[in-house]
Amino acid sequence: MTMTPDNAEDSPPRLEVSGLTVTFGGLTALDDVSFTVGDGETVALIGPNGAGKTTVFNAVCGLVRTRRGEIRVGGAPAPSSATGLLGAGVSRTLQGLGLFDRLTVLENVLVPLTSTGRRTAADDLAAAHEVLAALGLNAAAAAPAGTLPYPERKRVALARALVTRPRLVLLDEPAGGLGAADIDQLAQTVRTVSDGGCAVLLVEHHVDFVMDVADRVVVLDFGHVIACGTPETVRRDPAVEQAYLGVPASRVSTGSTSDKGATTGEGS
Numbered sequence: 001m002t003m004t005p006d007n008a009e010d011s012p013p014r015l016e017v018s019g020l021t022v023t024f025g026g027l028t029a030l031d032d033v034s035f036t037v038g039d040g041e042t043v044a045l046i047g048p049n050g051a052g053k054t055t056v057f058n059a060v061c062g063l064v065r066t067r068r069g070e071i072r073v074g075g076a077p078a079p080s081s082a083t084g085l086l087g088a089g090v091s092r093t094l095q096g097l098g099l100f101d102r103l104t105v106l107e108n109v110l111v112p113l114t115s116t117g118r119r120t121a122a123d124d125l126a127a128a129h130e131v132l133a134a135l136g137l138n139a140a141a142a143a144p145a146g147t148l149p150y151p152e153r154k155r156v157a158l159a160r161a162l163v164t165r166p167r168l169v170l171l172d173e174p175a176g177g178l179g180a181a182d183i184d185q186l187a188q189t190v191r192t193v194s195d196g197g198c199a200v201l202l203v204e205h206h207v208d209f210v211m212d213v214a215d216r217v218v219v220l221d222f223g224h225v226i227a228c229g230t231p232e233t234v235r236r237d238p239a240v241e242q243a244y245l246g247v248p249a250s251r252v253s254t255g256s257t258s259d260k261g262a263t264t265g266e267g268s
Helices: 053-060 082-087 105-114 122-134 150-162 180-195 207-213 231-235 238-245 249-254
Strands: 015-024 027-037 042-046 068-073 090-092 168-172 199-203 216-221 224-229
Touching: 015 053, 027 042, 027 053, 027 068, 027 199, 027 216, 027 224, 042 053, 042 180, 042 207, 053 068, 053 168, 053 199, 082 090, 090 150, 105 122, 105 150, 122 150, 150 168, 150 180, 180 199, 180 207, 207 231, 216 231, 216 238, 224 231, 224 238
Parallel strands: 042 199, 042 216, 090 168, 168 199
Antiparallel strands: 015 027, 015 068, 216 224
């Protein structure tokens, strides 16, 4: 999972979101949202369900139309197609995993490498086995993905996102449904990825995990950025405590806060 960071001091942020506004009919899902993610940096988006976090991901990936604002990847306008994003070094996991249950673990991980229609070369197989080994999945490489326990299927989805050696990876609730030991392993993986120079943007409800791995935290509420800073700074922010961190801990950790944005189709 070795990445190649851009070490130029004057290089642009790996991801720059500036003045992003997204509307669904008469409802504003995001309103003037701005933040950056640098190479080798982990930034977390947190906030109540419906705050706009997944809408940010979808906007970055070109899946929703933006009303205003700009999204740049490595200093260039973000591509709007899946192949364009892969070419720009962007990958993403999904809340629903999106695995092909009847394909083997190895075949699932190879999908991004073969999606452009080129043949699966020896270096593709080597890259797949490398990431499977890093995530402790080599022994399951020949097993159908649908037969694995949920935590292992989550790791397969993560392996599929990392196999392309992205420069920017978007992790959508990577700790959701995992126990403490698996979350600890995930945290170490995120650190390894960012230490290798990859920019990481994650959406997560597990606050302890966020505070452990994030360099900076961006807090959304009703589509607005209400706080941005280091984990400790954000944790102490009164606006964050009122909007998000002040709810009972059990509700925060399971992602079961009240859905303020259900009418937008925004799950998180």
